[in-house]
Amino acid sequence: MGILNATPDSFSDGGRYFARDAALRHAEQMIAAGVDILDIGGESTRPGAPPVPVDEELERVIPLVDALRDAGVALSIDTYKPAVMREALEHGADAINDVWAFRMPGAIEAVAGSGCGLCAMHMIGDPLTMQTDPASAYDDVVEDVRRFLAGRVAQFEDAGIERARITVDPGFGFGKTVEQNYRLLAHLAIIAPAGMALLAGVSRKSMLGAVTGKPAPERVSASLAGAVCAVERGAAIVRVHDVGETVDALRVWQAVRNAA
Numbered sequence: 001m002g003i004l005n006a007t008p009d010s011f012s013d014g015g016r017y018f019a020r021d022a023a024l025r026h027a028e029q030m031i032a033a034g035v036d037i038l039d040i041g042g043e044s045t046r047p048g049a050p051p052v053p054v055d056e057e058l059e060r061v062i063p064l065v066d067a068l069r070d071a072g073v074a075l076s077i078d079t080y081k082p083a084v085m086r087e088a089l090e091h092g093a094d095a096i097n098d099v100w101a102f103r104m105p106g107a108i109e110a111v112a113g114s115g116c117g118l119c120a121m122h123m124i125g126d127p128l129t130m131q132t133d134p135a136s137a138y139d140d141v142v143e144d145v146r147r148f149l150a151g152r153v154a155q156f157e158d159a160g161i162e163r164a165r166i167t168v169d170p171g172f173g174f175g176k177t178v179e180q181n182y183r184l185l186a187h188l189a190i191i192a193p194a195g196m197a198l199l200a201g202v203s204r205k206s207m208l209g210a211v212t213g214k215p216a217p218e219r220v221s222a223s224l225a226g227a228v229c230a231v232e233r234g235a236a237i238v239r240v241h242d243v244g245e246t247v248d249a250l251r252v253w254q255a256v257r258n259a260a
């Protein structure tokens with residue numbers, strides 16, 4: 001899964017078109033590099049990032065869905081807003097990736113009848129507060145995250161959503177200390193309820209910087225190591241910035257696995 005940012009720095013029309021153009025070029029590069037899924041996001045989930053009004057998020061995301069719908073890859077929409085989910089699905093998006101795990105009122109209803117894929121991620125609090133005191137937020141981070149995701153899956157199933165549509169994600173960096181992130185990665189294999197696909201997103205995150213001492217743009221090699229560790233522990237999808245490099249790393253991992 002390649003990360004496709006639809007968050008312009010400038011809100012002027014010129015800035016909007018420039019950002020849309022840049023996003024489309026970025027999507028083309030990721031497709032050429034072998035991406036399977038594009039994850040289109042119109043609101044940053046970085047700690048402290050301001051919320052974006054629904055209209056603005058739709059302006060950013062929907063033209064990209066229209067432009068990329070027939071590009072031969074699946075389109076996932078990174079949003080927690082039911083109105084954006086509905087509109088994106090009507091325009092042909094294939095999946096919704098929700099860092100709030102569909103806890104916003106109306107979110108489950110927005111996706112239930114559509115047949116789309118769902119990714120439900122674990123997060124403590126919200127992007128403004130999640131890193132306030134993660135050290136005391138859990139009894140046992142692996143068990144707590146596993147139980148939270150199992151609870152979300154039970155709610156989805158109550159709403160008639162089949163397991164085959166659901167992916168779960170421990171939410172690396174979302175309300176966790178560095179140590180908790182590495183415990184989750186180490187024990188990833190036991191986090192998903194039976195029969196459920198796992199998604200892992202560690203690409204360029206600060207948990208990698210904590211080990212390497214490097215800033216985000218210099219965390220490509222660390223991200224590849226994280227992706228391989230995640231896939232080795234059962235992740236079916238890795239959400240990444242560096243698609244070509246990740247495809248190469250996973251091809252080597254696959255060759256080793258085939259040889260075994």
Ligand code: 9MG
Pocket residue numbers: 041045078097098099119121169171172199200201202239
């Ligand atoms: C939007 N977003 C940012 N980080 C993410 C992660 O780790 N997983 C998922 N599913 N979405 C993420």
